[in-house]
Amino acid sequence: MDSANSKITVLYEAPQPEEYLQLRAQTGLSLKSLDGAKIGLANSIFAVILRQEDKLIGMGRIIGDGGCFYQVVDIAVDPAQQGQGLGKLIMNEITTYLDIHAPKGAYISLLADVPADQLYKQFGFDYTQPKSLGMYRLIAL
Known part of the structure; x- marks a missing residue:
């Protein structure tokens, strides 16, 4: 893929933990510890990253049990690169992976x-409410 300045490379691998934390911070995602990032990234079911001249400019991952449940996480595009369809590119790679690998009946x-x-x-996701509501519990940094 070519952008205005230089080629964007799509890679199927997790980012390095330090750059992962940096892109999360740049895009307003919640902060994570370096130790947590190292463990989490290594346990990804699938990861896709976008690089421009070796700089991480986009990412997305799938986590879960690999059979019944999958969760799409870490969808992020460098704010300087937003508005160019890169989020759609990441989601297309993720949904393609799921379409091929997730068993019938899997909950994503x-x-x-x-x-x-x-x-x-645009990729077939819908709201769970009112039947269910998302909930979370956070372990503070």
Whole structure:
């Protein structure tokens, strides 16, 4: 894929923990510890990253049990690169993986920040409410 300045490379691997934390911070995602990032990234079911001249500019991952439950996480695009369809590119790679590898009946979930929910709707995701509501528990840093 070519952008205005240089080629964007799509790779099927997790980012390095330090750059992962940096892109999360740049995009307003919640902070994570370096130790947590190392463990989590190594346990990804599937990861896709976008690089431009070796710089991480986008990412997305799938986590879960690999059979019944999958969760799409870490969808992020460098703010300087947003608006170029890179989020769609990441989601296309993720949904293609799921279409090929997830067994019939698998439950695929994600937590969507507004307005990113509109992107996810384009890939077949829908709201769980009112039948169910997302909940979470956070271990503080």
